[in-house]
Amino acid sequence: MKAVLWYFIALFFARRGPAYFRGFLRLLSVKVVSRAISNFQIGSVEVSIGKSEVEYISRLAMIDVADDEVEQVSAKLSKVLDLFAQMEAVNTDGVEPMAHPHEVAQRLRADEITETDQHEKLQSVAPATAQDMYLVPQVIE
């Protein structure tokens, strides 16, 4: 799942030109890459994702993957991890991991109440509500 997210982030930055993509590469610390890879207990060269990993990831992501899709999905995810394996070869010694491609700090907001009660509007798109609460299938405690 982490890989999928990184995949989308990578796509996002790659499409915005080389400067952004360099930022993204810096963002990938050795730690992040090794964590992503160790999640799937795979070596740094050969990367593959089997059926059980797909099931595990889909359960974590709460996305149903039909049996006949598993093969396709595992191939796609493996490709993403191949990319990570490739990037792991980049020497990042002494490079401080970035938390964000922009080298700027967060601007802070004053501690003031600026929002008003809009629950009626917000709940107008909810599938089910009662007593101003959102209703979901019973959560067993």
Add this chain to the structure above:
Amino acid sequence: MSWEVVIGLEIHAQLTTKSKIFSGASIAYGAAPNSQACAVDLGMPGMLPVVNHAVIGKGIALGLALNAELGKKQVFDRKNYFYPDLPKGYQTTQMDYPIVGKGYLDIEIDGETKRIGVTRAHLEEDAGKSNHGIVPGMTGIDLNRAGTPLLEIVSEPDLSSAQEAVAYARKMHELVTFLGICDGNMQEGSFRVDSNVSVRRPGEPLGTRAELKNINSFRFIEKAIEFEIERQIDLIESGGKVVQETRLYDSETNTTRSMRTKEEANDYRYFPCPDLLPVRITDEDIEAVRATMPELPGAKRARYVAELGLSEYDAGVLTSSRAMAEYFEALLEHTGGKDAKVCANWITSDLAGALNKAGLDIADSPISEQMLAGMINRIQDDTISGKIAKQVFDAMWKGEGSADEIIEAKGLKQITDTGAIEAMVDEVLANNPSQVEAYKGGQEKMMGYFVGQVMKASGGQANPGQVNKLLKEKLSS
């Protein structure tokens, strides 16, 4: 063979801000469901969180109070998991770069000081609340609490008994309330303590821990940990194994029981939140916070004992909350700072007793610092005796006005006119010839009887010092 107990605490302190950590919605407790959950809190598409300035300041204050390293650069991460009360599908928290790094807190246990390590403290958002039984088969979700700012304070596993764990939790509670960064209300969930408990044979590696959650009083935390220690020892000694799990404490039966064991270890897939930039704090930011920090309870306590001559006990009571200490200091100031002991006594005995009986906090005391000072000033200038003062105190408590008004209205002014007191002394001695004989025959404790009689005759208003003096003169002549 003996057992060693290892406990670490995770404390969630809700920060006393007006608005949420990432949105301008109110965090006031008890509002109508979802009336304080805005589009940002709900994780609506296109919403951008912005960090609340106040949470950073409050985190810095705790870091300074714990003598901790401060995170000059902080990064917010997403902790991913699915639960209906978490609308975004992730909790925004600080994983690798928290606001507060390694620090410590000293606790007193059996008269000795023990230093407890604080691993870290990080900022994060709270989740919403699930409500059951509104509609059969459904769960109602109130997201007012979603996005409420929390500081999660993680201790080192340095605590080795239930008593130590509670002493640490109390000390941390005292600290955050003193700093004013958390209101400390455990019933409303503003201060939540999770305990990680394990046991081992001395010298062996750490045992498997169980986590005790959602216990909302210090007394129950202590009992729950005590029970859990016993349970784990019994389990291991009878050949069993401790399972890593979350256990719930039942105060009715004083036992802990397993919450569902998770099928697999949580995989939260942390990664930096792309919606938030790193937060950077400067030395100026830190100094600005330091300048607004109150004197901390430990330092205050030491000063009360060393400079004001109070007992350890009184100093402890007076620094048990910031409101209490502020009351005491204001009282001392309004009475000219002459007699700290007298001020301390009135607060720790009469006022604390009355407040306790009425279930009031000192901040809501019907007798203000100025009113109590007005009364103490009348004791010190001999207008009333300490005994009469108790009547004045009761009348002030009932809202009958200031000390001066009450003394005037009830005619409680102390009799200091020597002639008037002398007349009463003479009368008492004349009416009690046999007691006088007994006194002169060596029964000196009769003195107390005479003083009592004169005070009674004066309606309690005679100056006791003068009464004693006159009685002694008359009886020895």
